[in-house]
Amino acid sequence: MLFKRFLKRRKTDATAPSKTSSPSAARQPTTPPPPLQPRDLDQLASALTSATATDTRDAAARRYGAQLARLESETARQQRLAAITEPAALASLARHCPDAALRLTLIARLDSAPALAECALEDPVAANRRAAIERLETREALEQVVREIGKRDKIVHRRAREKLRLIAEREAEPRRIHDQAVNLCERAERLGRLGNWTQDRALLDHLDQQWAEIGTRAEAELRERYQQARTRFIAAFETATAAAAQAQAEQQEHAARTAAYQSLLTRLETLVGAGHEDAAEVARIDREWEALETLPETEQATFDARRQELRARLADHDDQAQAQARTRARDQLAEHQARIAELVDSPKPLVCHRAERLLERAHDCCATLDGDPATIACKQLADRLATRLRTQRRNAEQRRDRLGDKLAELEQRLEAGELRKADALFQSLQAGLELVEASGCANADSVRTAERLRQLAPQLRELQQWRRWSADQQREALCTEIAALEAEAPPLEQAAAQLQSLQQRWKEVDRSGARADETLRNRFQETAARIRERCRPHLEAEAAERARNRTACEQLCAQLERIIDDTDWTQADWKRLVQTRAETRRAWAAIGPVEPRHRHALERRFHRTLKRLERPLEAERKRNLAFKRSLIAEVEALVGHEPLEEALERTKALQREWHTTVAARQKEENRIWREFRAACDAVFARRAALQKAQFAELEDNLGRREALCAAAEQAAEGTGTTAQLGARLHALEAQWHELQSLPVPRQAAGALNNRWKAARQALVQARQHARDQERGQAIAQLERQEALCARVERAALDTTENPLDRLAIEAEWAALGELREQGLQEAMNARLGRACAALDDGAAAAALAAALERNGERRQQLCLQLEILTGIDSPPEFSQQRLEYQVARLAERMGDGESDPLGGTSELLRDWYLSAPAPIDAALAARFARVVAALTPAPAPHTETPA
Template sequence: MSGWIASGWLRRWLAPRWQHPDPEIRRQAALRLEPGKDAEHRQLARLARDPDAGVRQAALSRLVAPRPLLAWLGDEAASQELRHRLVELLSGRDGDLPLAERLPLVETLEDADLLEALALEGDNQQLRLAALARIDDEARLIRQACDNGIAGVRRAAAERITSEAGLTRLAREARRDKQVARQARKALAALRANESQAREALAARERLLETVEQQAQAPWEPLFGGRFRHLQREWEALQSPPSRAQELRYQEACLRCRKILSDHEARHQAHQAATQRQADADQVRRELVEALEESLSALQRSDLLTAQDIASLQSQKRLLATRWQALSDQHVPDADLRRRYDQALSDYDTITQAWEGLRGPTAAIEEALTQADPAALAAALADCPWPDHLPPTPLLKRARAALERSDAAEADQQPSLAWLDKELDELQHLLERGAFKGASRLHQSLRHRLEGVSGEAYAPALARFRRLAAQLAELRDWRGFVAGPKRDQLCQAIEALAEETQLGDRELDHQHRRLVKEWKELGSAAATRDLAERFRAASDRIHERLAPWKSARQAERQRHLEAREALCEQLEALLAHPDPAADPDALREIRDRAREQWRHHSPVPREQAESIGRRFGRIRHDLQGLIDRRAQEIAGAKRELIDAARELLDDAAPIDRRTTEAKRLQQRWRSLGRAPKGEEQILWREFRGLCDQLFAHREAERDDLARRAKARLDTMQTLIDRLDAWQPQVSGDAETLDRAIAEAEALEPLPSGRRSEGMRRRWSGIVRARRERLLRLAVSEEVARWQALRPLLDAHLAADAQALAGESSAEVPEPATLEGDMRQAHERRNAARRQPSSTQEVEEQLIRLRVHLALLAGEPVGQQDEPLRLAIQVERLNEGRGRELSRAEEVHAVLRELLATGPIPAELWAREVHDLDTLLARLWHLPPP
């Protein structure tokens, strides 16, 4: 023990004075250090952070350069003495730093307390204004406006106060400067007037905005557009600018109104366009049907039915069928119009079938006419399936006329004049047309009937017959004159063509057909056996050469026919068992591909072309009807989706759930397929508009959540600033801290983000610092209460000395203010003198209490007391398993035991009291606020 004391004394004796344990010696050493020397400057820097305030003040008084001190200002250990020294240096009260160097330093300061002090104490108005410009806290600005000694600074501070609460306080507290008070009252009146006008304008704009939003929710009606434009003009006429939220709401409502107008206009235009297209298609179809019906009717009313009439009718029917199908692909025809079209096609089929059926009996009729065999002619006409309601062909007409003449000859050898005039008119008509073959046959028949006819009554008719016979002879001579060179030319051309080897098969067939057609058109004019045999021989050679190509072409046409029939069968199977959920787009693709395949498989045999074409036309019509039905079903399903979206818009469920359901509806919309053309766009615009409104509501709600989150963050920031500016003065201020913590917990959860994380870290640090200060305050208060008990302790020490000296001592009376466990400790101390313990036990107890206090004060202990310190720490850990005592409670417990320990010898107390007082002083010392 004595060796340790000696070594400690030696260290104190040899240590530098600025490191001496005694604060007074360190303070005196600091006053002697020179800051101009680097080593002593570093020593002053360390002493400026000394735990003792006097040492810090002495060290800082020796430093005159403010820049290093400003660097220390940001440390956590920055002291009040440091701020005071900076105020002295920067304000000009101490040091000789010129204003030009002090101003840049002031303009970089962030410490609000230091800035406020400089604004109040600066030696120059410019310096004060520079410090004032760095102050943002309104409360500090109010103090400057009220208490600053320079009028210019007061007014500059007053000009920066803009809040109503700040102006009200400034007008009430600015008694030193009437001009500042008057300025504050004027600004307050203007602010309140502006706020009143702003509130009125905001209310007016809000009422107008609600009207616009109601208009956006209303359905379309004739006055919708005019009312919307009137509301727009009223909105633009308002003077006050809208808030961002109001502008967003207004733009959203305007978008909905414009969408309602555009949707109505689009629906109206689409409906008009669809109606017009339907009407145009019906009109074109009606014109086509009427044209075909008129042609059929005119054909049936005509006198003769010629090959030219049939060819013209077939061409008209093909054109009509093509255009009818193209129009039916776009719009389904009317049922009555469809029936008229089918009836017209039926009449057309009757005529064409009759014409095709006439090809067989034609040869027999011509043979009977040539041989003038009435019986064979009658039999041939009987076998001819020609409808009675159709006009006869020229051949049938001649045959019937010949048969009538034969019947008339049998009944009466002399033909009637009326019949004769009729036949002569027919002969003249044939000659005028140049129909040599028909005219020749009729002339031969008439000549046979007029043999033996005489009399004055027949003289004009016979003269007319002779003139017509002369014309026929002239026509025969002319045809022979023209046809002779032509026939020779055709023979040479076909022989040259038969020898041609460079032409392809298709071109060869085309030219061969052309030459054969020209040969047949010559009829019997200038016909000779040699030319006919030459022409036929060359034609046969061409036929033999083209036989493989024609066979291949016929096979190809047959394959095309089979492919078309297979295509028709597939489409008929599809139409026979249609899928109830078939996609119209897929059906449209099937229709288009079928049309492409139909065109690809061409040509087909001529005999089946008409029937297979009608079959495919009916299939296309039925397929288009299926597409239209499915498209209408999809349109109905999409209208149901629109109704569901409208219900979601009016639902009160959470917006996230409604938008999720809207997304599901959109997926369902995409999976349905397309509605009819024109209607799809209208339905989509309506559905998309409803979904856009839902998502706009979601965005508005998110903006509202963001505003509320920002409000919570601002409130939390205000709470943090308030708690940061607050310093507890007594331990009872813990209730204020608890209330602040409750307020912070009520604001949770804060929105995620760096700002929130920074707030939480700052809040945790402030709360931790305030709790630490409250604990230090509680310990300081406990030490202060102990200091108040020093007279009682001194009385006990005096009584202990009398008891240890063997003198009788009276009990120390109990003070009136003593209470609780301290009263019990006082009673134990009195009792201990009556039954004193050994001096060694008292010494051990006193040392234990000193080591415990050192442990609580965070001070080191001697080497000989280290085991005791470890033992006390273990006891503290064991005792803290149930409820850990605070440091103030432990200090109270140690002081209570110190009061109860006794009797203490005077020399023992004199040895320990200095360390106990030092430790208590350390516990009593508070950190700067």
């Protein structure tokens, strides 16, 4: 009862007149609400927490929230809200409380996911919706919010999707950890299978780093599996390392024994070369030979055979003289060969006649040692020396011919006082004359040039003296600058840089050729030494930096060498090697300067190592290019391949096989890629042509169907008789069924079918409308003929009326026109003829009167049938007759197998109009008028046929 009282009060408030109902009401003072009683709040809170029905609880929540909002004290409101602990009551308050701030407080206390979802969806305040979505954590509620919020609150929608993504990530995290752990286990189990122990040991460290990130979250079974794989590899790695060390030790021991055997053989060879046998030395060699541990059978047999050979040669002294002669010849040949090699490698011009004599002696020694292998190398060197002599003579002759021009230029330079260029020309002319003299191709011009050169020497020396004086002036200025530098005492880094610049300028002056005065040199060097001593900390730091750079260079070279040595070139990661090469070059360029004495050696080592790496890369580059050319050839062979589907599939497979291990020059890669793409495009062009033809066919079929739809729409919009429209409909349907088997674009098929259905339906409706119009016209014409016939029949039956003029009747009948149905028109003509005959013939009139009642009953039945057929209600007194008639006729028609138990309206109307004369019955006439209205169509508004 208490709750009903509060609800009644709320209903009364709701039904009260609105404050904005009229201007006068708006101007009237409002009555303040009654004071809020704590007892009322307690009763409302009790009703809210005890309500079981959802509607009742929601109404109580609205009322209670409105009353709480009236409390002025925030503390009182919070205390009241804190007293509500029932989850359903909290949820209802959070949804229906009118005060937004109270709803926000209640949302913060909600734990029900459906209630929070409803708040996020329905709360009118955006801050409350966002607070609700922040507290939602269940997938179902978040999916509901995403599904229903739409574009009303994009922030809530985005936050809900973000939370769903986080939930999905949390749910997928165990699976990801499991997959990653399985992958790491599999990779750890594959370690050591190929015997690349150094690479696999480094890879294990990388795997350990990855395992440390996920190991604690992986399953115990996978942790055990990984640990077993790791332990297995470590044991195998240690075993392989120990085996490699043992093999290396055995190899070193084997090499030492081999060297010992070779040393003994060398001593025997020395005795053989001496030409006499030293018994004591031979005995010592035999004792040492027997003391050595034997080698493998094959190598031991080789050394034993060599020993026996040398012993036999020592024992055989029959050919000692010849051997000594050949030995002397061989020694001379070796001496000549060394001299020839020295001349070949000498950078200075050769004295041709001496070199030619040396060649003659070397040829004599080769003739003496005919067939000796040592002569081959000597002959090769002799050929190289002869080639160099010919080249030198040719160069000497060319320079001899240019001596005159250079001499003239030298005179010009001396006249102009250009010492540097003149000095260079003088030195060049001297070198050319020396070359001509050494090559033995001097002539009169060269002799005159030499004489003229001696005459110009004093003039050159005079210029050099002036240059020396200028150099002394420069050195004096440098001494002054370095003294000023010492006096200024700038920062160490700046002082060291300036000192280096001054020393470089001193060296440039020295390189000009002017000899320095020792006093100036000592003065400059002493001052430089003092500045250098003061800059020693900076120089030492710079030297340390250069040393560190040198260490970095050495480590980079060593790292690159290890990569080359440890790489299995049969299974190399070529992309990684190319990347390593590029990274190494960048790292080398990033390293700072090193000590000058180490720079060239380090650069040679680095570039030599890069060449070692480049050789297999170049081989792989050529192999990859050959592979790509083979793919191009295979694709070009598929251009004319049949069937096309097989060629396309093979082309796609070849495209997937295309890959680059080591890239060639960009121009070459681009060219070969264009060739491959051109070949692939040629294959796909066939498909494009076929698709184009198919598309043209589809478009043609689509055009024919659209034309058919347009024809149907045009026919539906036009006019015509029922027969014409029906014929047009049948013809269009036949064409549509014929075109329906032809394919059209799939995206247009649905819309095209819908258009055809709409156009066909419009044409069917147009035909039905024409039929209804024709039927209405026929009924109207029948009604006019019926009225004339009835008037004549009444005149024939009622003698009190004025007689009718038959000629006037015939004229009026002719003016009504004829019906379309010829049989019905003849029947109506016969009816009019009987009525006209009854006007003058009593017997005919009596016959009409006799049929009057019979026709009245007949028309009652016909009207009932027409009402049943048209669905018009019959008067209540005819309900039983209507039911009996329907049942009887239904049984009769079903027995005959007819689909329409009541027949058509045309025959019934024909019988109605021919059942005359009939008594005048206003009720029956009204019922028949309703039937005629139902059968006569109303004018239809013009509507456009849908496309």
